Amino acid sequence: MPSYNAPLRDMQFVLHELLNVEQELKSLPAHADVDADTINSILEEGAKFASEVIAPINQSGDEEGCTYVGDGVVKAPKGFRQAFAQFVDAGWPALSCDTEYGGQGLPHLVNNAFYEMLNSANQAWTMYPGLTHGAYEALHAHGTPDQKKLYLPKLTSGEWTGTMCLTEPHCGSDLGILRSKAEPVGDGSYLISGTKIFISSGEHDLSENIIHLVLARLPGAPEGTKGISLFIVPKFLPNAEGKPGERNPVKCQSIEHKMGIHGNATAVINLDGARGWLVGEPNRGLNAMFVMMNGARLGVGMQSLGLSEVALQNSLAYAKDRIQFRAAKGPVNQGKPADPIIVHADVRRMLFTQKAYTEAGRAFSYWLALNIDRELSHSDEQVRKDSADLVALLTPIVKAFVSDNTWETTNLALQCFGGHGFIKEWGMEQYVRDARINMIYEGTNSIQALDLLARKVLADGGAKLKKFGKLIQQFVVENQGIDAMKEFIEPLMDIGDKATKLTGEIAAKAMTNPEEATAAATPYLRVVGHMVYSYFWAQMAKIALDKQASGDGFYIAKLATARFYFAKLLPETAGYIRQARGGSDVLMSLDAALF
Structure with a gap:
């Protein structure tokens, strides 16, 4: 049976060292009093609920499934109802809801981090409160006063x-x-x-x-x-x-x-x-429903991040324990007939890939949630607008890029287990199966790619994309002269330049042939997704460089993972750029009857 322990150290690194969230919240009147200690305490309690209450019923819930009793009656798996009652009794549904309707009024960022843990522990169970929160958000934004008065307190409390x-x-x-x-x-x-x-x-x-x-x-x-x-x-x-x-x-x-x-x-x-x-x-129903749909797309990103994290934890533990063959340079474990598989280069490739995508996904999704808080309640109107533009631009990335990566990472976790990964009792095959839906619902990843390129980039002449580009440029200017940062700044600049050039090329071709944009959309999303991850990995590498002298293994590992990302994962963009430039003719010229 797989296990899960919330990665509180890395979550706190992202919140407090990368995002400096306590200082950021001081600019948000609704959350100005929320400090780091409060956030940490909430997440520590949330970690207990995730690991002690819903993680133990994840595998059994998968095996039992839901039961259609008849006459419209459905029963959830054993333990789900009791866990939901505990969830409600503890006040968790109200975390980021409006205090006017019984909520706690905490930032979306905190709720987002909490949901990462829930999804690691039990994605299927977490969908019940997750969709409820989405319905709450839609009614909060578009409901009448009477509708809000009637429904929001019940959704906030979790009673409904x-x-x-x-x-x-x-x-x-x-x-x-x-x-x-x-x-x-x-x-x-x-x-x-x-x-x-x-x-x-x-x-x-x-x-x-x-x-x-x-x-x-x-x-x-x-x-x-x-x-x-x-x-x-x-x-x-x-x-x-x-x-x-x-x-x-x-x-x-x-x-x-x-x-x-x-x-x-x-x-x-x-x-x-x-x-x-x-x-x-x-x-105007879609206008109202998009509040829930966009929230759900961020939610799918968190589902995917949660699965990626728990799969990594278990494959890493297995790789340290499972012994097979000797290390290429000679025996490492003299007291046993073979060495743990973590000594082998290709196993490390699989583990590093999981680690690099998971940690970048956490940094990106938390930052995006912080921008939702900025959009909703920052004291500066221009900051609110810029944040809204960034959230709109990057919502397809958090949904599609993160879920695509998690499909890879959960498969790699299964691969680390070898034949045991294919066996139910170890739990890896469930993570693979659960991860697959994330690429489909709430708008397939193909739809997300089309949304990114056509609606979020080409429709406004790249204005939103340029706003993100300015963040990259500012970071580059601030760190370009630091010798130790060259290995991170140069590839960040390179992917930024290539993404800008590619965008211009596609835009020019799409003016005469709209199919050029649809043909390029999916590889284009991969390119922009890597540009986003490169930005966050460069920032995390800077923090790790500044603190590696402390001897803390956390920063040493963070720096090693950043180097792996830039050396082994970012280079895939070369192939995707070639695909995007490949044009639409090779896809569209064959008559459908001849397929």
Whole structure:
């Protein structure tokens, strides 16, 4: 059975040494009183919950899965309901929620770090509160005062949970063709009919009510995405006292039998004249739902980071313990018939790859969460705008680049175990299976690549990308004259220059042939993702260089990992740049009938 211990030292390194979060929060009036000790205490308690409460039921939850009892009733695996009750009793759902609705008002960054630990411990279980928080955010941003008063305290406390109902049997990423209908009743409510599929946490027995956020069309609505509205559809209609009352005809027809995340109920939901209430403006439902969708994309990044970390921990422990063959330079362990496999270069390649992608993913995702806090509450309007632009630009990167990397790292973790990795009891094959969905849901990684290149870069002439480029340039100028930093600054400058040149080339070709952008999007995302990781690895290397003389092995390992990243992982961008330049003709010239 795999084990998990929260990487508190590295989390604190990112928060306090890289991001200097206590000082940063002083510029955010809503969080100015939050200090490092408070953050550390919260994460230490969160680490206990993750490792002691939900990690022990991860493997058993995967083996048992959710059970469709019949008549719309679904039961979560053994222990899930009890763990959720502990989660609620401890006040964890309220961590970053608005104090007006019973929340603790802490930064999104703290919540983000907490969710990393939850996802390492048990991704399937963590999806229940994760989607609930997304529903809370959407209603907080777009709900009416009455809707907020009724629903937000219950979502904040965890008494009620939430979902988002987008996908239909005939439409996934292309929401413009969805068919669900909403008919006005005349009293401010609507009767909603349709079928939704792949609804994560769509039905379960963890909470007393489930609040579905459902996309549907009003009568006479425009075609496409401009005719979609968003509705609150509770499983049980709240009564006059705000408690679950009459059963609403929104019902689970079945649950999916999936490759991974077996402990989360992925439901087919039928709405048969279910009563719902409009959220936001008519025909502007995607605008409201994007609050939840973008939050979910960051959430997928945290799911992926969490899996990468726990897989690394277990493959590293195994590599130090498992003995096979002798080291190339001769025996290391004289007292045993073979040496631990960590002495072998290729095993170290696998471990270093996991470590480099995991630690860069942590630095990047925490920084992005800090920018969400800046966007929401910084005292300077320009900082709020710049932060919003950076979050918009990099959301596709945190979703797609991190999850792509985690698919590689979990597979490498399994490979470190050899044949044992292929056996269930060791837990590695579950991490691989669970990781695979992260590249698909909340917008496939291909959609993320198209979003990055077409909407976030080309649509504004690269303005948002230039804002990130200025951060790189500022760091380069500050450190260019430091001899010890050359090995990190030069490749950072190089990838920055190449990404800028590549962007210009694609933009020029796309002006005459839009297919050039779609053909280049996926390799382009890999290039920009590496540019982002290079920026964070260069910063972390600088801190490690300044502190390596202390003899602390943490900084020595950090510096070694930075060197590995620049020597062994960043060079893959050369191939991706060539792919992006390869054009669309080689993809599009063959008639579909000839495939």
